[in-house]
Amino acid sequence: MAALCHDVGHLPFSHSAEKELLPEGWNHERLTLEIIRSDEMKLIWKDIKITSDDVAKLAVGPKYFRDSYFNNWEVILSEIITGNSFGVDRMDYLLRDSHHAGVAYGKFDHYRLIDTLRILPKKEDGSIEPVLGIEQGGLHSAESLLLARYFMYTLLYFHSIRRIYDIHLRDFLKEWLPNGYFHTALLDHLQINDNTILTELFKAADDVTLNGYDPARRIANREHFKLLYQRNPRDVNKNPDSAKAVFEAACDKFGVNNVRDDNYKQRGNGHEFPVITDDNQILSSLELSDTLKNVPIVAVDYVFINPDLYQDAQKWKKENIQTIILLKKEEDHE
Amino acid sequence: MNRLKRDVVILSLIENLKKKGSWCGETHIQKATYFLQELFDLPLGFEFILYKHGPFSFDLSDELTAMRADMLLKIQPQPRPYGPSLVPRNGSKSFKNHFPNTLKKYDSNIQFVANKFKDRGVSELERLATALYVTQEINPKGSSEFRAKRITELKPHISIEEAVAAVKEIDEIIIVSQKHK
Numbered sequence: 401m402a403a404l405c406h407d408v409g410h411l412p413f414s415h416s417a418e419k420e421l422l423p424e425g426w427n428h429e430r431l432t433l434e435i436i437r438s439d440e441m442k443l444i445w446k447d448i449k450i451t452s453d454d455v456a457k458l459a460v461g462p463k464y465f466r467d468s469y470f471n472n473w474e475v476i477l478s479e480i481i482t483g484n485s486f487g488v489d490r491m492d493y494l495l496r497d498s499h500h501a502g503v504a505y506g507k508f509d510h511y512r513l514i515d516t517l518r519i520l521p522k523k524e525d526g527s528i529e530p531v532l533g534i535e536q537g538g539l540h541s542a543e544s545l546l547l548a549r550y551f552m553y554t555l556l557y558f559h560s561i562r563r564i565y566d567i568h569l570r571d572f573l574k575e576w577l578p579n580g581y582f583h584t585a586l587l588d589h590l591q592i593n594d595n596t597i598l599t600e601l602f603k604a605a606d607d608v609t610l611n612g613y614d615p616a617r618r619i620a621n622r623e624h625f626k627l628l629y630q631r632n633p634r635d636v637n638k639n640p641d642s643a644k645a646v647f648e649a650a651c652d653k654f655g656v657n658n659v660r661d662d663n664y665k666q667r668g669n670g671h672e673f674p675v676i677t678d679d680n681q682i683l684s685s686l687e688l689s690d691t692l693k694n695v696p697i698v699a700v701d702y703v704f705i706n707p708d709l710y711q712d713a714q715k716w717k718k719e720n721i722q723t724i725i726l727l728k729k730e731e732d733h734e
Numbered sequence: 735m736n737r738l739k740r741d742v743v744i745l746s747l748i749e750n751l752k753k754k755g756s757w758c759g760e761t762h763i764q765k766a767t768y769f770l771q772e773l774f775d776l777p778l779g780f781e782f783i784l785y786k787h788g789p790f791s792f793d794l795s796d797e798l799t800a801m802r803a804d805m806l807l808k809i810q811p812q813p814r815p816y817g818p819s820l821v822p823r824n825g826s827k828s829f830k831n832h833f834p835n836t837l838k839k840y841d842s843n844i845q846f847v848a849n850k851f852k853d854r855g856v857s858e859l860e861r862l863a864t865a866l867y868v869t870q871e872i873n874p875k876g877s878s879e880f881r882a883k884r885i886t887e888l889k890p891h892i893s894i895e896e897a898v899a900a901v902k903e904i905d906e907i908i909i910v911s912q913k914h915k
Contacts, residue, residue, distance in 0.1 A: 462785055463792045469784050469888055524761065524817050524856050529786050633805065637825055640804035641738060665800040668792070669760065672809075672818055686811040686818050693811060699803035730833045 401450070402458035403481050406489055408435045411582055412594045417570030423581050429464040431589060432456075438586055472530050476519055479532050484670035486517060486532050486542070494548050497556065505551035508544035516541065520674040520682055533674035536688070543691045546671060553698040558664055560627045564704050567660045568624060571615035572601055625660055626710045628717060631701035639727040643701030646717070649724045650703055653716060658706035666698040735777045735836075741801055742833040743770075743778065743840055745826050748807070750848035757812065758819045760798065761787050765859040766847050767794055772866060773911040774843040784888060787856060788864040846914045850907060861885070861892055861900040862907075869904060878902060 409431030411418055418428055435441060436456045445452050453467065461478040462470045470478065481488055491510050498506025516538025522531045534542050556562065574580045576597075583589045604610040605620035618624050628650065635642035647661040671692045674682050685692050705713040735743075747766055752758050756766075768789045771778045780797075782789040798820060801807040806826045810819045830837065851859065868884045869876070882897035892900075 462783060466783065472786065475786055522817075524759065636804055640741070640806065640829070665796070665803050667796045667799065669795060669799055669809075684811065684817060686809070687813070693809075697799055697803035699800070727829070727832050729831075730835045 401445075401448070401455045402477075403488060405432065405436050405455055405459045406481055408432050412592055412597050413566075413569060416566040417573065420570055421573055421577065421580070421582050423584060426584050427464075429460045431584065431586075432460055433464070434584075434586055476530060476532060483532060484668035485673050486513070486534075486545070490549065491545065494545070494552055498548070498552060501556055503552075503556060505555065506548045508548045509541045510545075513538055513541035513545060518676055520676055522674045523682065531674060533676065533682070534685075536675055536677045539675055539685065539689055542673075542685070543689060543695075546692060546695050549670075550695055550698060553666070554700075558698070558700040560630065560702050560704075561624065563662050563700075563702060564624045564627075564660070565619060567662060567704070568615040568618045569601075572604065572612040572619070573597070575612035575615070576600060576604065623707060625704035626707050627702060628659075628705040628710070628713050629701075629703040629721075631699065635721075635725050639725045641727075642725040643703055645725050646721070647703045649720070650705065650713065650717075654705065654709050654713060658709055660704040662700070662702045662704070664698070664700045671695060735779065737797075739833060739836045740778055740797070741804075741806060742830050742836050743776070743844070744797070744801065745806060745822055745830055746837055746841070747844050747848065748820060749822055750844055751852055752819075752821065754848050754852035756848075756852045757816055758821065759812075759817045759856070760795065760820060761817075761856045762851075762854075762859065763798065763820060764790055764794060765854075765863045766851050767791070768863055769851060769866065769907075770843060770847045772870065773847070773908065774840075774915055776840060776843060782867070784864070784867060788860040788889070789867045842914050846911060860889070861896055862904055864889055864892070865897070865900040865904040866908075869901070869908070878905070 407428075409428040411421065411428060411431075415428075422428075422431075433456050436459060437452045442452055445455060457465045457468070457470070457474060458478045458481060461482040462475065479487065484490075491513070494506045494508070495510060498504065513534075516535040518533050518535055519530050520533035521528045522533070573582075582592065601612070601616045602620055604612045604616035606617075607613065610616075629643060629646045631643050639645060643661065643663060647659060650659045671685065673685050675685050675688055676682050677688075744763070744767065747770060748758055748763060751762065751766055756762055765788065767778065767780065768782050768791070770776055771780060771782075780791040780794045782791045782794075784790075798807065802809065802820075805823055806829060807820050808823050810821050812819055851862075854862070864885050865881065868881050868888070872881055872884060878898055878901045881901045882894055885897040885900065886892055886894050
């Protein structure tokens with residue numbers, strides 16, 4: 401039940417701009433909790449003799465469920481659903497999205513992986529805790545899951561063109577939604593779905609007088625902003641916030657309405673987990689796998705520019721980039 | 735505190751822990767950052783919850799991963815029975831040099847935490863950090879026995895004797911840390 405309900409609080413178009421389109425203090429996990437605890441759902445939980453909090457706790461995990469502490473078993477059970485390494489949510493969306501997007505790099509042998517998952521005692525400097533780990537025979541399946549995640553994030557989810565469409569969609573919703581936010585009252589929240597929004601978006605794209613006309617027409621007519629800058633190791637080495645510096649300078653030069661930015665960094669550390677070897681030793685995955693040691697962290701920073709200004713912006717960037725990304729020394733008053 | 739300044743504080747904490755002999759696994763860094771933030775009211779902005787090894791911040795875990803992506807930290811696998819360490823990368827020194835005021839402002843707090851917790855194992859850190867968590871959750875003036883009992887409720891594998899000792903030690907640490915504020 402917790403696994404089934406894990407994502408029920410998602411907004412239309414899922415993660416697209418959730419942060420900007422919900423009021424302060426709200427996120428989809430909180431909406432998930434609200435739905436699980438709603439009176440309608442309580443009837444279902446009563447029927448099967450569990451409480452809403454039994455489900456809610458495991459569905460969203462300790463990061464979002466704050467009403468009581470998690471014991472070790474509850475932690476493990478919620479990790480099976482939401483965990484960074486082997487969470488079933490992650491396994492499911494990688495496989496499903498790679499299938500529907502028609503890309504092969506999101507696939508991995510989930511049968512083998514699930515078959516070799518184990519709860520293992522992780523020993524660390526005088527402490528022992530039960531965690532999700534794997535048999536040595538499943539290590540290559542785990543590697544392929546984590547590589548699939550890397551490729552899906554870098555090549556699909558965070559592809560620059562896919563991301564700019566999210567941003568135009570967010571801009572449209574910001575103008576179209578009452579007060580710029582989705583409803584958080586459950587019945588109102590559940591009334592709006594992807595189809596409602598697509599209908600309104602195409603309507604707005606054809607009518608200059610409607611709210612959200614400009615971002616809507618950019619999506620409908622494929623006139624999206626173009627990529628001006630993206631993070632790269634050379635610039636990050638000079639300034640970890642190089643993209644932010646370019647974004648701010650571009651806003652000053654071309655105006656905030658003509659520039660957009662986007663950034664994401666991988667969460668948690670999913671590459672380290674215990675592995676039980678064929679001779680019953682429990683070792684770290686990083687000791688056994690050179691691949692896992694070297695899977696890069698997904699990190700994305702983009703700056704986009706209005707296509708009408710693209711040529712000028714490119715020239716400006718070429719002439720000024722080194723000065724813009726220079727990390728300034730902290731001033732005495734700071 | 736903005737992200738870059740926060741990274742400078744974390745880097746300095748890790749460097750000092752390492753210099754003084756800590757193995758600097760993620761759990762050590764989590765607990766040391768927790769002590770730094772809570773004992774000295776440092777505005778790092780990490781939200782800690784009670785988790786497997788006591789107070790833990792998912793935000794901090796994400797930040798450590800982000801620092802690896804930003805080439806400030808790297809992961810260093812360790813031979814059994816140790817988990818991997820997080821160590822500063824070469825470029826982190828010149829990055830830190832851009833923030834002399836931040837480093838100076840928090841240096842004595844960082845030194846205090848690094849000195850106090852440099853050679854503590856994960857179990858010990860778990861007990862002490864949970865003792866601080868419970869002390870803040872209940873009331874700093876709550877009796878040692880009451881707080882110790884609460885620790886054993888939350889962490890049943892910790893004995894009452896260990897919990898009492900942890901509460902006493904954390905009370906002493908709180909008093910001494912006031913002088914470094």
